[in-house]
Amino acid sequence: MTIKVYNTLGRCKQELVPLRPGRIRMYVCGPTVYDSCHIGHARSVVVFDVIYRYLKARGYDVYYVRNFTDVDDKIINRANELGISCEALAGQYIDEFHVDMKAINMRPPDMEPLATGHISQIIEIVGLLIEKGYAYEAQGDVFFSVQKWPEYGKLSGRRLEDMEAGARVEVDHRKHSPFDFVLWKASKPGEPAWESPWGKGRPGWHIECSAMSAQYLGETFDIHGGGKDLIFPHHENEIAQSEAAFGKTSASYWIHNGFININQEKMSKSLGNFLMIKDIVKKWHPEALRLFIVSSHYRSPLDYTRQAMAEASASLDKIYGLLERVAHVFDHWPPETEDSGDHEKSDSGTDLWQRFCDAMDDDFNTARAMGLLFEAVRSLNRQIDEQGAGSACLSPGGRARIADMLRIGDVLGLMEDSPARYFQMRKQAVLDSQEIDPEWIEEKIRQRKDARKAKDFALADQIRDELQALHITLEDRPEGTIWKHGDGKT
């Protein structure tokens, strides 16, 4: 079984062949830390988190690096506006980023380097590029000369001539070509600055990634990822400078995730429709956000709407509803499911994990994987129905299927809560949003129970309707009545 990935470099699916068997080195462009993380960051970060988890689940030794860009124009501008130092601003948003990542169940990368921690490596690469004739200095700035690099444009599929024909191009007469980009920037007074052979300055945007990826993963590594928008110019420039400096291939596979729109509009400052991760997780379970993201293919555009999130949330309820039944059957969570180990087909034939791998091997097709997951949910619900409540065990096939489901959850970052905790959280959200005392609900349930006992169904139904209007749904179970969050329909 081989994994196929869509490589932006070449624009086709290719077999994933690691540079060294069994080992994968991947680098993903992290955020520029000058503001809070929005849902677009969430998608990128979730997509690569799932890829990371999957490769590990498939037995690869993975080393995953995601950087922070902690020096650039936006940070400087913002810090000046706020009257604080760049370090303080960056530090604040790095901390916030970590809080957000934890909230959405991200596995931390193996390394999270800072651009400012790698100035000497950056200076070294810039020097190398000048030495080799790919870069030139002009009044303290150092530019990369795109005309000296014949392969410039190979990632984004652009040709210099085409771009020059139509693009709006800044006029900087020191540049040999309008598309030359800055490797090292002379600092203005008050800006962060480091000593360099070209005077006091700071790194350009792209060079940091060349320096950090080379340092932690080697000059050639396996996977380089990021958002689609980074293809040009960021990754195009990065690939040019890295390959020119080191004289070898940079990354084998370039993976780019698609964008998220909000109600079919691009997120933008002017529309004021930026959705921050910290706000989303206040309203929804973090796994609902993850499920929303993995429900479509990572390269497709994704439209965020309230309804789409509500559907993702309902889907998650369905999954946890099954887990709750499983917990009840086993009287235990997590259930004691003897892991089927090599996951060969058991008697009743669970090849769920294998089919999941088939989907994921095809360019990380998580949408197809979700279909499999829901089929498994249905089949397990059916099995539990057929056995009847109180039955203490599930067939070996059922147990293996549950084990597979949880294993899939480990990859997608779903089903990581216990069902009890999950529904408790959902209930708590109802209580908090309406300032309801749970004891009051219990009292209502007792009143309804008495009414039902007395066959006063009119009263019983009236109580239930009253609760339903408050988004509280009752379920009469053999062992008694429980309540769950509901949609408020009466």
Place this chain on the structure above:
RNA sequence: GGCGGCAUAGCCAAGUGGUAAGGCAGAGGCCUGCAAAGCCUUUAUUCCCCGGUUCGAAUCCGGGUGCCGCCUCCA
């Protein structure tokens, strides 16, 4: 102007040559005092349009239409 992508049921979304996954919503049924949850059945003779290739196309080719992204900071 250049480069690239997308168009599948009411909505979301898989499916790259062999006869349309899955979720939500809807309808009917089982269960229930009635519900809820769960299960079962059902909902696209058809995949934007027009041609072509093929025994066979949502899938390949040509043309058209409509959306969208990038080319400037952006995940």
